[in-house]
Amino acid sequence: MTGFGLRRSTIAMLAPSVGPIAVFVLLPLLLTLWLAFQRWSSQTPFSTATFVGLDNFREIFGAGSVGSDFKRALTNTALYSALSIALILPLSVLFGMLIHQARPRGATLLRTILFATYMVPMIAVALVFSKLYSPTEGPLNQVLGLVGIGRQPWLSSPSSALVSLVILNVWQQVGYFTVLAIAGLTQIPDSVYEAAKIDGARGPRLFVSITLPLLKRTLVFCAVIALINAVQVFEPVALITQGGPVGATNVVTYHIRRVGIERAQGGLGSAMAVTLLLALVVAVSAVFAAVRKEKQR
Amino acid sequence: MSSLGIKGLILGGAFGALVAASAGGAFAEDVTVSFLTHWPPETVAKLEAAAAAYRKDHPGVAVTVRAVPFGDLLTTIRSSAGQASGPTIAGIYDLWLPELVRDKLVAAAPDTNAAEVKAEWPAGVATAASVGGTVYGYPNEIDVYALNYNKKLFAEAGIDAPPKTWDELVAAAAKLSDKDAGRQGFGMINSWAAGVVHPFASLLASNGGALVVDGKPALDSDAAKETFALYETLVKAGSSEATMGTADANTTGPFLDNFVSGKTGMIIMANWWESALKAGMGDAFADIATAPIPVGPKGDGPHSISYSWLTVVSAAAAPAEQKAAWDFLAWLNGPTSGANGASAMGDILQSMGILPTRKSDVAAFKDRLDTPFLAGYVSVLEEARPFPVVLGGQEFTEALQAQIEAVQFGQASAADAAAAAQADAVSILERAAQ
Numbered sequence: 001m002t003g004f005g006l007r008r009s010t011i012a013m014l015a016p017s018v019g020p021i022a023v024f025v026l027l028p029l030l031l032t033l034w035l036a037f038q039r040w041s042s043q044t045p046f047s048t049a050t051f052v053g054l055d056n057f058r059e060i061f062g063a064g065s066v067g068s069d070f071k072r073a074l075t076n077t078a079l080y081s082a083l084s085i086a087l088i089l090p091l092s093v094l095f096g097m098l099i100h101q102a103r104p105r106g107a108t109l110l111r112t113i114l115f116a117t118y119m120v121p122m123i124a125v126a127l128v129f130s131k132l133y134s135p136t137e138g139p140l141n142q143v144l145g146l147v148g149i150g151r152q153p154w155l156s157s158p159s160s161a162l163v164s165l166v167i168l169n170v171w172q173q174v175g176y177f178t179v180l181a182i183a184g185l186t187q188i189p190d191s192v193y194e195a196a197k198i199d200g201a202r203g204p205r206l207f208v209s210i211t212l213p214l215l216k217r218t219l220v221f222c223a224v225i226a227l228i229n230a231v232q233v234f235e236p237v238a239l240i241t242q243g244g245p246v247g248a249t250n251v252v253t254y255h256i257r258r259v260g261i262e263r264a265q266g267g268l269g270s271a272m273a274v275t276l277l278l279a280l281v282v283a284v285s286a287v288f289a290a291v292r293k294e295k296q297r
Numbered sequence: 298m299s300s301l302g303i304k305g306l307i308l309g310g311a312f313g314a315l316v317a318a319s320a321g322g323a324f325a326e327d328v329t330v331s332f333l334t335h336w337p338p339e340t341v342a343k344l345e346a347a348a349a350a351y352r353k354d355h356p357g358v359a360v361t362v363r364a365v366p367f368g369d370l371l372t373t374i375r376s377s378a379g380q381a382s383g384p385t386i387a388g389i390y391d392l393w394l395p396e397l398v399r400d401k402l403v404a405a406a407p408d409t410n411a412a413e414v415k416a417e418w419p420a421g422v423a424t425a426a427s428v429g430g431t432v433y434g435y436p437n438e439i440d441v442y443a444l445n446y447n448k449k450l451f452a453e454a455g456i457d458a459p460p461k462t463w464d465e466l467v468a469a470a471a472k473l474s475d476k477d478a479g480r481q482g483f484g485m486i487n488s489w490a491a492g493v494v495h496p497f498a499s500l501l502a503s504n505g506g507a508l509v510v511d512g513k514p515a516l517d518s519d520a521a522k523e524t525f526a527l528y529e530t531l532v533k534a535g536s537s538e539a540t541m542g543t544a545d546a547n548t549t550g551p552f553l554d555n556f557v558s559g560k561t562g563m564i565i566m567a568n569w570w571e572s573a574l575k576a577g578m579g580d581a582f583a584d585i586a587t588a589p590i591p592v593g594p595k596g597d598g599p600h601s602i603s604y605s606w607l608t609v610v611s612a613a614a615a616p617a618e619q620k621a622a623w624d625f626l627a628w629l630n631g632p633t634s635g636a637n638g639a640s641a642m643g644d645i646l647q648s649m650g651i652l653p654t655r656k657s658d659v660a661a662f663k664d665r666l667d668t669p670f671l672a673g674y675v676s677v678l679e680e681a682r683p684f685p686v687v688l689g690g691q692e693f694t695e696a697l698q699a700q701i702e703a704v705q706f707g708q709a710s711a712a713d714a715a716a717a718a719q720a721d722a723v724s725i726l727e728r729a730a731q
Contacts, residue, residue, distance in 0.1 A: 043375060043400035065696045065721035135540060135551055136479065136560060151479070153540035156551055158706055242368050244488030245543060246702040262372050263692050264400060 035270035042266030056271035072247050073255040081230035083166045088226050091174050096181030114175035126239035129168045155241055158248035165236050165249055177222050184218025220291050224284055231280050252276045328621040329359045333384035335367040347641040351628055358621045378402045385614045385622045391425040391605045392690040398428045403609040406432040410623050422654045426607040434607035435630045437642050438651045440567040441601040441681045442499040443673050449584040450562045459588035463527055466591040470536035473562030482536040484561035485705050486552045489544040493698040495602055496565035500524050502600035502682045504593025509685040514722030517715055520595050525711035528704045539705040568674040571650025587673025603681035632657045689729025696721040
């Protein structure tokens, strides 16, 4: 086959899979990028957009209400993501080890229960948690009261609302990551543990020197997926807090919806979306760079 | 007759039958009109019953009802505009109208419907349903704010009458507050833009001020600064606990729970909360009374702000759907669709404690509006000040909400909040006007 013919057949074979990606992923991405530099009402045709250079980016990082709201949303998203990952990863490893290594009675049931939380629709989770967190009538505060701990404001205070949403996220996601952790743990051969035990390693030493290093690839994958999930948080905010109180739970995706759709400021919303995408790319790249550096050492 | 002649006759007859069937089919063809609202299920059921009654006389028109939480209403209207699945009719807050008109999402009312609105509704209400003199929908409800207070808690605290001035409000709130019992004297709502801004605007109007004067924000006026300072005073005195005022997407949540369960002595709230209060309190609803907004030091009397709702028709709907939608709305809001000269819409609104606006509905519900709870609202209607309907109004409201909440949670002083609110408002309204 000639080079030209090979190229044509390659294109023909790739087209069915690459074509939809180009249409449904790349095209909207490029359109969003283009709109980020335009002044455009999202209720009007694209032809009404006018080029404004970097004005949208200046505004979302400026000192006005648009800028302060967006920067607050960006900070909230970063905090939400960092806290979620910091809680999900250790918990999933802990539960994974409990189920895989300790093998308690009813381990399969425990694994099923943990994974079931991931399958519950967010609308149901949001409804239940909004009642659990109710400051006066909520069961959580009633239980805390029984053990002598005072009432917590949960979603009603700017200082605890975001953390309350993180707890909800951890509750829902930890089962999924536990399954991933178990999958990683099964890849570690028993012979490695046996060899370490012959060398005198026990308990925590086995975990630090064997389990954790050999689980690293799984953990990096989990961290990246948990990060992407966390950055895209939207439903609990829309369903429970509406970004409040005082913007404490206003995350970027919810803010983009408010600006780009509710206020129809499509240009500003697109600039925010592009910024979020860049922030995510930088964060994921940083994770991989850190892993590479660790490998080189 | 030749075979060609017979074939021609058959073909001609078939064609004629087809044309006749098509014409008959077009006449009897169903038109589906979808109605988007934020009303609760029990009210949606009443609207569906009205739609079913309408269908009896209009067999070609089916009206379907879809409800979303208030917090999602504007987004749903905007995101589904122009789509086949988008709503034909939507209930909207008057503040949203200028931008929906600017973006060509709503249709102007046909002449007969527009003339009816201008003739049968009070001029101010008809104006709120218009932009540039063009009517865009049927007004249905008007809402005003009043002080709601718990008579039982007042009696326990030894307070004889509801506060008439800000000084009396501060004093009563302090007396009603009991930290050990988890009770606050005066409840301030948060996490819901209109719920936060409307009571503030009512207190501001009762202190001789306004949010917008001659199209320009006036949040740095002395009257506005004093209103922010009133909030600060109540918070610092411990008479208002911000964490007890959270609202959820359905405008209920802890704010409602605390008032209903007697953990809040007073709130400033709109008349349409009557149904929520009744549902939450049962017999204890008898403990709730209404009074005019307390007057500030610069005020000449109590003034609530008022806002209205209207039903609009999508500009993207097919002509047949638009025609059917306007016909349905004329019937729904007309004096023959309800009982005793009231409209079906009037009946629906009254079931929620909402004040109707059509003159014939106000007359038909005269006795109903005379109940102790609603009479307190009807009495302030005359002196109410319309909430400013301007381009960028929703963003303006949300920015002001952020500053008011910052004072509620002790994150900003009254003076800083007033200055920041003014700066934000100037920039938002200028940008929206471009």
